[in-house]
Amino acid sequence: MNVILHLGLGSFHRAHQAVYLDDLIEKGDTSWHIVGANLRDDMAATMAALAAQGGEYTLETVTPAGERTYRRIRSIRQVLPFDASLANVIEVGAQPSTRIISFTVTEGGYYLDEHHRLDTGFADVASDLAGTTRQTIYGALAAVLAERMRRDAGPVTLQNCDNLRSNGERFRSGLLDFLERRGDGVLRAWVEANTTCPNAMVDRITPRPLPEVAARVQAATGWADQAPVMAERFIQWVIEDHFANGRPDWEAVGVEMVPSVLPYEEAKIRVLNASHSCIAWAGSLIGLTHIHEAVAVPAIRRMAYDYVTDDVIPALDPPGAPCPLDLAAYRDVVLDRFGNPYLADTLQRVAADGFSKIPGFILPTLRDRLAAGQPIDATAMLPALFFAFLGRWHRGALHYAYQDGVMAPATAHGFFASPDPLSAFCADPLLWGPLAGHPQLVAAVRAATARVDAFVAAHAVRTVAP
Numbered sequence: 496m497n498v499i500l501h502l503g504l505g506s507f508h509r510a511h512q513a514v515y516l517d518d519l520i521e522k523g524d525t526s527w528h529i530v531g532a533n534l535r536d537d538m539a540a541t542m543a544a545l546a547a548q549g550g551e552y553t554l555e556t557v558t559p560a561g562e563r564t565y566r567r568i569r570s571i572r573q574v575l576p577f578d579a580s581l582a583n584v585i586e587v588g589a590q591p592s593t594r595i596i597s598f599t600v601t602e603g604g605y606y607l608d609e610h611h612r613l614d615t616g617f618a619d620v621a622s623d624l625a626g627t628t629r630q631t632i633y634g635a636l637a638a639v640l641a642e643r644m645r646r647d648a649g650p651v652t653l654q655n656c657d658n659l660r661s662n663g664e665r666f667r668s669g670l671l672d673f674l675e676r677r678g679d680g681v682l683r684a685w686v687e688a689n690t691t692c693p694n695a696m697v698d699r700i701t702p703r704p705l706p707e708v709a710a711r712v713q714a715a716t717g718w719a720d721q722a723p724v725m726a727e728r729f730i731q732w733v734i735e736d737h738f739a740n741g742r743p744d745w746e747a748v749g750v751e752m753v754p755s756v757l758p759y760e761e762a763k764i765r766v767l768n769a770s771h772s773c774i775a776w777a778g779s780l781i782g783l784t785h786i787h788e789a790v791a792v793p794a795i796r797r798m799a800y801d802y803v804t805d806d807v808i809p810a811l812d813p814p815g816a817p818c819p820l821d822l823a824a825y826r827d828v829v830l831d832r833f834g835n836p837y838l839a840d841t842l843q844r845v846a847a848d849g850f851s852k853i854p855g856f857i858l859p860t861l862r863d864r865l866a867a868g869q870p871i872d873a874t875a876m877l878p879a880l881f882f883a884f885l886g887r888w889h890r891g892a893l894h895y896a897y898q899d900g901v902m903a904p905a906t907a908h909g910f911f912a913s914p915d916p917l918s919a920f921c922a923d924p925l926l927w928g929p930l931a932g933h934p935q936l937v938a939a940v941r942a943a944t945a946r947v948d949a950f951v952a953a954h955a956v957r958t959v960a961p
C-alpha cells in the first residue's frame with residue numbers, strides 16, 4: 496500500500512484531492528490511500544469527528560441549477576490527532592510507503608518575499624527557524640524529511656495544492672532557504688537530491704460548510720455525518736508530471752498531467768482568484784454576505800469583467816505569444832460559476848488574506864501592464880476596493896471578522912494614521928514588493944478609490960458605519 500500524507504485537512508483537500516483518489520479507488524485501484532493531519536490546532540472538532548468516522552465523510556456537490564449529489568469519500572484512511580511536536584506526522588512521513596507528502600496551508604502559509612526567499616520577519620517562521628516550534632510547513636517538513644533521511648526511507652514528492660503561482664517551485668525555494676538559514680547543509684543536499692515539487696493548478700470552489708450541509712446529508716443519506724463538505728460540481732487539477740517515487744494513476748480519473756502548468760495557473764490566479772477577491776471586497780463594502788449576491792450586482796460584475804478583459808487578457812495573450820487557453824471563454828465560465836446561488840459561498844471566506852492575494856493574484860498584472868507602458872485603470876479598482884475594505888476593518892465597521900494570516904494589524908491600522916493613508920497603503924512592501932510607492936500605481940489607485948466611493952454611495956444595501 497502506498498501512502499499520501501496530507502498536511503492541512505481543510506475543506507478544500509477533502510473536496511478535491513481526496514475525491515480524485517476516491518474516484519480511483521471506486522475504479523478498483525486500491526493501491527494508494529491518504530493519511531491526513533493538521534499543523535495547527537484550529538479545527539479540532541472537525542478533526543475529532545473525522546477521526547471518529549475513520550476518515551470517512553460525505554461530499555455534497557451542487558450545480559448552478561441546484562442539482563445536488565451525495566457521495567461517501569473513503570480515500571482518507573487515517574486522521575492523525577493534532578500534537579504540536581508532530582510526532583505522528585514525522586512517523587508517517589518517514590515511512591518508505593509514504594511516497595507523496597501533499598499540503599494545503601493557505602496562500603498565507605508560505606511567508607515568501609518577492610524573490611521567493613523566506614520572510615523571517617514573521618514570528619511563526621522565526622520560532623520554527625529557532626527550532627522551538629514546528630508550526631509552519633517548513634518547520635514541519637524539515638522535521639519529517641530529517642527523519643526520512645536518517646532512516647534512508649527513499650525519495651518523496653512534495654505536492655503543493657495551494658493557490659500559489661508556481662506553487663511547487665516557490666515552496667521548494669522557501670524550504671531550501673529555511674534549511675540553509677538553519678545551517679542544515681546535509682539535509683538541504685538530501686532534499687535537493689531526493690524530493691521533487693511539481694507545480695500544480697487546483698480548482699474547485701469549496702465554501703466553508705454550514706450546519707445546513709450536515710442536515711441535508713442526513714436527510715439524503717440517513718447518516719449523521721459530523722464532518723461533511725460541500726463544493727461546486729466543477730473540478731480541475733493540472734499537475735506537472737514530476738514525481739520522485741511513483742504516483743496514483745491520476746490520468747485515469749481526469750487529472751491533467753502536463754509538461755508546464757504555467758498557462759493554467761496564470762489564468763486561474765489572475766482570472767478566477769483575483770476577480771473572486773474583487774467581487775468579495777466590493778460586495779462587502781455594500782453590506783452583502785454571499786458571492787452569488789455580489790456577482791449579480793451589475794456594477795460589481797462589470798468591475799471583474801473589465802479587469803479581466805481590459806488588463807488580464809492583453810497581458811496573458813500578447814500578440815506574438817498567444818495563450819493556448821480561450822481566456823474570454825474562461826472569464827465567462829468563471830463569472831457564471833460565481834453566480835451559483837446554491838453554494839452560498841461567503842464574501843468573508845473569499846475576502847480573507849488580502850495581504851497575500853494582492854501580491855499573489857493582482858500585482859503581476861499591474862507589473863506587466865506598467866512594463867508594457869499600458870494603462871492600469873481596470874486593475875487599480877481591485878486594490879482600491881481592498882483599501883476601502885481595509886478602512887472599514889480599521890474603523891470596526893465590517894459586518895464580519897476579517898481573517899488575514901499575513902497582515903500585521905498594527906501596520907495596517909498605521910496606514911490610516913498617516914496624513915495620506917492611500918500613499919501609505921501603496922508604499923507597503925509586503926503588498927507591493929518592487930512596485931511599492933510607484934507613482935503610476937499611487938495615481939491609478941487614488942483615481943480608482945473615487946470610483947469605489949461612488950459605487951458604494953450608489954449601491955449600499957445595508958446600513959453600515961461610513
Ligand SMILES: NC(=O)c1ccc[n+]([C@@H]2O[C@H](COP(=O)([O-])OP(=O)(O)OC[C@H]3O[C@@H](n4cnc5c(N)ncnc54)[C@H](O)[C@@H]3O)[C@@H](O)[C@H]2O)c1
Pocket residue numbers: 502503504505506507508533534535536537538599600601602603604605630631632656657658659697698699700701702900
Ligand atoms: N476552498 C476553496 O475553494 C479552494 C479552492 C482551491 C484551492 N484552495 C486552496 O486551499 C487552501 C485552504 O482552503 P480550505 O477551503 O481548505 O480552507 P480551510 O479553512 O478549510 O482549511 C485551511 C487549512 O490550512 C491550515 N492552515 C492555515 N494556515 C496555516 C499556516 N499558516 N500553516 C499551516 N497550516 C495552516 C489549517 O490548519 C487548515 O487545515 C486555500 O487557501 C487555497 O490555497 C481552496
Ligand SMILES: OC[C@@H](O)C(O)[C@H](O)CO
Pocket residue numbers: 658697698699700701767768771772845
Ligand atoms: O478565490 C478563493 C478560492 O478559495 C477559490 O474558491 C478557489 O481558488 C476556487 O478553486
